[in-house]
Amino acid sequence: MAHGLLGLLRTRYPRFIFGLPQAAGAIPVFVFHDVAAAGFARQLDYLRCNGYRTLALDEFLAQAARKGGPRGARQVLLTFDDARLSFYENALPALRASGAHATVFAPTLWMGTGRPGASARLAGFATPWLLERHDIYDWPMRHEGGDRLGRPAPGTPIYGASPLLAARTRYLESVALREACLALVARTGAADFFSRPDCYARLLRVHGSRAAALHGRYARDEEFRALVASEFQLSRAAFEEHLGFAPIAFAYPWALGSPLSLDVAWRTGIRCVFGAGSDLRRARAISRRGPLPVFGRIKCDWLELLPGRNRAHLLPLLARKVARLGDQQHLAH
Numbered sequence: 082m083a084h085g086l087l088g089l090l091r092t093r094y095p096r097f098i099f100g101l102p103q104a105a106g107a108i109p110v111f112v113f114h115d116v117a118a119a120g121f122a123r124q125l126d127y128l129r130c131n132g133y134r135t136l137a138l139d140e141f142l143a144q145a146a147r148k149g150g151p152r153g154a155r156q157v158l159l160t161f162d163d164a165r166l167s168f169y170e171n172a173l174p175a176l177r178a179s180g181a182h183a184t185v186f187a188p189t190l191w192m193g194t195g196r197p198g199a200s201a202r203l204a205g206f207a208t209p210w211l212l213e214r215h216d217i218y219d220w221p222m223r224h225e226g227g228d229r230l231g232r233p234a235p236g237t238p239i240y241g242a243s244p245l246l247a248a249r250t251r252y253l254e255s256v257a258l259r260e261a262c263l264a265l266v267a268r269t270g271a272a273d274f275f276s277r278p279d280c281y282a283r284l285l286r287v288h289g290s291r292a293a294a295l296h297g298r299y300a301r302d303e304e305f306r307a308l309v310a311s312e313f314q315l316s317r318a319a320f321e322e323h324l325g326f327a328p329i330a331f332a333y334p335w336a337l338g339s340p341l342s343l344d345v346a347w348r349t350g351i352r353c354v355f356g357a358g359s360d361l362r363r364a365r366a367i368s369r370r371g372p373l374p375v376f377g378r379i380k381c382d383w384l385e386l387l388p389g390r391n392r393a394h395l396l397p398l399l400a401r402k403v404a405r406l407g408d409q410q411h412l413a414h
Contacts, residue, residue: 094379098386098395106149108141109387110158110355112332112378118171124384125179128157131389135159135181138330142353145374157387159183160355160378162332186332186355189319202241203292206262206284207233209275235275236266238288246312246338251300258295262287309342313349329353337363337375347373 097103113121128135133155136144141158144150161168164187176183205211207220212232220232221239233239237259240252265287266274274280300308313331320328329352337356338346346354353374356364364375382402385393 093377094383097388098379098383100386100395103388104149105152106144108136108144108150108156108158110141110160110376110378111381111384112355112357113159113161113168113172113381114163115165116161116167116172118175121172122175124381125175125181127385127387127389127391128181129179130391131155131387133157133387133389135183137182138184140182142374145353145376155387157384159381160332161185162334163188184330186330189316203288204239204241206281206288207235207237207239208281209235209272234263235272236263236284238262238284244333244335244338246309246333246342247336249339251305251308253297253300255292255295255297258288258291258297261291261295306341309339310345310349312342313345313351317349330355332378333357337367343367343373343375 095103095107095109097109103109134157136156136158138158144156150156159181161172161183164185168185172183175181212235217232238254240254245251262284265283269283270277277283316331317327320326327350329350331346331351331353332355335357337343337354343354351373353376355376355378357378364377367373367375382398386395386398
């Protein structure tokens, strides 16, 4: 809850949300994750009825290079993260039917090998109730004798993590320590272990008693630099192998990355990057320094606050968002 509220307060919202005129040439960029067919169709209809054009990425970049679109033009960029099934089933048919444009940011981990970034601070353990509540993208990448992303086995230690491309270092977790925790779960009832009132305390005792001898380690500076570079190199290779072209745009997960990752992105062929709503101020500062254009994005919830007929009301929408803060994970508030 506190994390979601902090992100909501840090987000630099565009003026149209508050019913104010947009800055000259401003082109709002919206981010979608899971897409409901009825809700997305309503949003596309709102854009169409109010004369908004949905831009293709190359057109958006061309206009951004000229410091914005034509004065008075109603234009937006729609972006979709994670290449989820709901995009294919719900969004794509509606986009095709309306002739609208969109940009999809596909996670190349599903094409090949992923890489973790974490700290040594134990944040907790994977439990059945947490696994049921949290989306696969909410779980940090882990070092398990082979890097991986996704839902961990119940009982897995979860360490405080920041996205690799925003981190300053990376903690390589102990596989042996993880196995010791999983062994406790397996020999004391497997799934039934978590119905015991002392299950969490027992996991803490095992972890605490073994951590000194079975600790992980931090990546060395040269290892970490190579790892950050490999994220872009492997992603580029996966695109070329599976899609037949090299990517030129990159969307950071959660928030804009470190100066190191921004520099590596440019050096490996990325020509623009996207962050979240809380990144809008920093995005402008980085873009002014160049050479990499950086753009912030806001969540699709705000789309129907764009100027137009049947514009939504801010207060009810804001109340719904505050009520959902406990479940809200993404920073593009």
